[in-house]
Amino acid sequence: MRYYRRVLGLIASISICNASIRVARPIDGDLKKLLSSGATISYGASTAPRWSEFHAPQPGTIVSVATETDVEVTVQYCLEKNIPFFAQNGGHGWSSSWHLGENGLMINLRGLNTVVFNDDKTQARIGGGASIQEVIDAAYGNDVHVLTGNCNCVGYLGAGLGGGYGNLMGLYGFSVDNYLSINVVLANGSLVTVGPENEDLWWALRGAGPNFGVVTSIVSKTTPLPREQNMAWVGGLYFTEDKVEQIAQGIENLKLEAHMNIFLYFITSGTPDYMPTVLVTVFYYGTEADGRAAFKSILDIGPYTDTTAVLPQNQWNEGADGFCVKGERKPTYAAGFSHMVPSTWRQTWTAFTEFLKNPDTGSTSVVVECYSLDKARSIASDSASFPNRDVRFNGFVIAWYPDPALDSTAETFGSKLRDLWRADSELPTNRTYVNFAYGDETNDVVYHDSTTRLRQLKKQYDPNNIFNQWFNLQR
Ligand SMILES: Cc1cc2nc3c(=O)[nH]c(=O)nc-3n(C[C@H](O)[C@H](O)[C@H](O)COP(=O)(O)OP(=O)(O)OC[C@H]3O[C@@H](n4cnc5c(N)ncnc54)[C@H](O)[C@@H]3O)c2cc1C
Structure with a gap:
């Protein structure tokens, strides 16, 4: 999505709620000791503002992860304690289907924002919290193309897991067409690597990703090219x-x-x-x-x-x-x-x-x-x-x-x-x-045509409908 500074630089001032300060809860001690030293726990939805306040989720607790294992540990904790949760990357999802409230937990993925290339720059591992800007900056700095969306603030995977439209798709197809493997925490709490050999999950994650797990990183194809081109x-x-x-x-x-x-x-x-x-x-x-x-x-x-x-x-x-x-x-x-x-x-x-x-x-x-x-x-x-x-x-x-x-x-x-x-x-x-x-x-x-198979796979991979905030497949 492109827009023009001339107009939008002029957008009226915005209201973002002040961060609320609350008394520490037991989750601090219980979960904190399981997380890496870089992870933090905070309270109140307003500590991670979203693009739109309309029907925005209102989680009472936010866990800002620092490693892929932190995501696994947090999902397992939520499963064990029966805490509803969802993952947030860029926070631009505008669906009114959110229903997470004060008793819910948000896994803030933004700390997982690395972009690491292989030696010949034909592949990149991109973290589950990277923004489109971070991916484009890394791509340009390394003289490659990666298919991303067109707004810098949006989560690279928030956009990509639903399909992923972007400027270069006439050359490379959709974002999901460029993935080579996906690291994901599934509804049973396990962190696994999914590739084309895992036929069902590979198919489901590329289009309906948020319904099947929290993606901690993916490997995407990249195309090296001279900078002047x-x-x-x-x-x-x-x-x-x-x-x-x-x-x-x-x-x-x-x-x-x-x-x-x-x-x-x-x-x-x-x-x-x-x-x-x-x-x-x-x-x-x-x-x-x-x-x-x-x-x-x-x-x-x-x-x-x-x-x-x-x-x-x-x-x-x-x-x-x-x-x-x-x-x-x-x-x-x-x-x-x-x-x-x-x-x-x-x-x-x-x-x-x-x-x-x-x-x-x-x-x-x-x-x-x-x-x-x-x-x-x-x-x-x-x-x-x-x-x-x-x-x-x-x-x-x-x-x-x-x-x-x-x-x-x-x-x-x-x-x-x-x-x-x-x-x-x-x-x-x-x-x-x-x-x-x-x-x-x-x-x-x-x-559309994917609905029947997605519903079948949902029963198999997420029978308790843990991932239910985003266009719930069991409706
Ligand atoms: C300003 C703007 C520009 C946009 N431009 C484009 C564009 O160019 N191309 C395009 O295709 N779309 C575009 N969109 C739509 C965009 O794809 C969606 O809004 C997307 O949901 C935003 O992702 P996010 O990570 O920013 O939001 P979030 O609200 O953080 O995430 C959206 C959903 O994806 C899930 N999710 C995010 N990351 C992960 C992850 N790593 N693992 C599992 N689930 C995850 C979340 O749980 C949530 O359900 C744009 C939207 C906006 C507001």
Whole structure:
């Protein structure tokens, strides 16, 4: 997901609760002595703020691990004491399916953030708590490509375990297509290494990972390349609102080659007047001349501002930094679809501008992501539980505001747009990328063809439904 500093640098200030200080509990002594010296235990959900406060989990205890064994020990402790728990990496999961409360425990994975390459730099072991920024910085510094998502703040594996869309997927497929092995703590408390030889778990973890365990690290394929080749033409094209239909049709008609992707945003100009505006971002892995030629049909529509530039890999995501702001409420509704129907995007624009009349909603946005899918589709659709290789567009709407009193208005707005996109999706059934889903979707919507086998494997590998916070497979 890319966004533009020009707008999001201006996002209104956020409210993150002050860390609460509580009396130490027995868990301190019991669990602390089992953990490595680098691990810590703290109390109160506000000590690990999340991207959205809307329906956020509220764990009473947070264990910040320092080693993969710390995760194993903590899961075993929770199993023994019957403590509900979940793992947090970047904290950007926006699902409203969380139900962890004060008696629950969060395993904060952020300490597991190392990225270690093999000698010829064709593989990297990436820790279960690494952020996308940490992976990209390591990749760029070592002159390799690793498939990551497009926002630096997001957890590399939080995004990847659900499938993992990213700028370079036209070349490498989805994140899950690049994994070579997975270290994971399973529902029985054991830390194991899963590879292609463990057919069922290997399939399940790559698409529905959070339902089957806590992944402590993975090994991913990486592609070495000379640094001077690690450049892309990226940036934003701003259009007046009368161009909405032309842009929708232009994106529909555009054939995305492997080096390309394109996003459409409805956003505002930010403070002070928060004027609604239309932004198209383009990504071309290569030269500006080739990029401009590839996106000529979009450029010909006539943007009023062009912020594109040729940038190295470690700066591709920077335009999105403002979008990483944590806190406030951000109920988000999404749908996958096969076609961009111009009239749908006019209706979406109208609903968007109407919602902006509510107070303090100026950071609200609508996004459509469109990636080159040929590489991903060349990989067998049943090779992983991730089910969305056939979905061409992912649209979502983030209603962003500070005041809980606006929740029901925001939910009505978000679900109305999701209904609109679903009605025009030209897909046989409703579909949503699990990492973009709101939380009320059935398993069939987020896991599609993989649902039956996932449910069977869930009974086998997690019969007591220990991992039940994220799009619960036993619903
Ligand atoms: C600003 C922003 C940008 C985004 N950009 C992209 C993008 O470019 N591509 C893309 O595909 N998606 C993107 N997303 C969606 C993103 O994939 C999801 O929000 C994802 O759930 C976030 O992962 P996280 O680790 O940050 O969040 P968390 O809330 O920490 O994790 C989300 C879920 O994954 C589980 N989880 C996290 N790490 C592990 C682990 N190591 N083992 C087991 N379970 C784990 C958590 O328990 C939780 O259930 C973006 C989201 C936001 C808010």
